[in-house]
Amino acid sequence: MKYAIVEDGGKQYKAVEGSSIDVDFYPAEIGEPVDLEHVLLIAEEGNVSVGMPYVTGARVQAKVAEQVKGPKLVVFRYKPKKRIRRKTGHRQKYTRLQIESIAIQGSSIDGSKEN
Numbered sequence: 001m002k003y004a005i006v007e008d009g010g011k012q013y014k015a016v017e018g019s020s021i022d023v024d025f026y027p028a029e030i031g032e033p034v035d036l037e038h039v040l041l042i043a044e045e046g047n048v049s050v051g052m053p054y055v056t057g058a059r060v061q062a063k064v065a066e067q068v069k070g071p072k073l074v075v076f077r078y079k080p081k082k083r084i085r086r087k088t089g090h091r092q093k094y095t096r097l098q099i100e101s102i103a104i105q106g107s108s109i110d111g112s113k114e115n
Contacts (some may be wrong), residue, residue: 002042002045002102003015003043004041006040006060015099015102017101017102020096020099025067025094028064030065030066032064033061033062034062034064035061038054040053040055042058060099060101060103062098065098066095067094068095069093072090074087
């Protein structure tokens with residue numbers, strides 16, 4: 001199984017080829033390509049490349065699959081014995097990215113050349 005640990009928006013995600021990840025909102029259209037260049041680790045069946053802090057020349061190519069919203073969070077603030085109550089909610093926007101390929105310096109991790 002080929003996977004990479006990428007950093008985006010101060011968070012780390014495990015990106016597996018063919019799967020999808022939900023990252024913070026990107027103002028991009030559906031189907032638009034996105035390159036994640038802050039790759040911390042790449043692994044494939046025993047071959048592991050660890051960056052300090054990033055793997056040089058590594059790139060994870062993805063495309064925007066859809067724009068989604070997270071679950072609703074209810075925020076309830078109150079002051080006891082004062083009749084002050086305030087109820088609000090929030091839904092975070094996320095961008096779902098479909099991982100297409102994981103590559104190091106123009107070639108994939110298994111050594112085949114990409115064009």
